[in-house]
Amino acid sequence: MPPTADRILETGDHAITLVFASRIRRDQQINFRFAWPASLVGPSGKCRGRAKITLVSTPPLDARFGAEFVRVNINASLQQEQAHGGWLGRLEPLYLPPRRQSPAVEAERIEHDLKWSPVKVLAKTFPQGVGPSSNWRLFVDYLTRAGEVMPEEGVPFTVIVTISDPEAEQPVFNDMRQSLQSLGTQIADIRTAARITPRT
Known part of the structure; x- marks a missing residue:
């Protein structure tokens, strides 16, 4: 049985989970900058730990296009700034088949x-x-199918980002909270929003 929403979203002090809920519109990119938890940063700037993001979006669908019924692709990546000023995505997609275990054509189809x-x-x-x-x-950015126009109202999405210390030792939660507050970011305790009141 899968864990409850409370258990998924609530973590110990060695981790923090951030939830971003927004809507991406035509010709728009969403860029949220932050500092990696200080307790996981080495003297040379190397960042250790574990990061995971889950993206859920509700793009327009059209069954007339068969296998290409999803008309807008929303993409999210966690990127680290490089020495030359560019950005490099650091995470890898989960649940893709190892290429050596699947025929090349099948693996490419699944990945696509x-x-x-x-x-x-x-x-x-x-x-x-x-x-x-x-x-x-x-x-966060998007890609439309050929000939498709981004809906005027945009596409809603939610991204859940979890950063943690795999050894469960460092104060990641407090590091990130203080860093975000110093940037003036408005944050709210997810535990308040995650409570579900049963009907009587």
């Missing part, structure tokens, strides 16, 4: 289909640390 899936999950663990910088960003 998942790229257009309204639900995507990406994750990666960095035990030795990666990159030269503690500057990261959540980046």
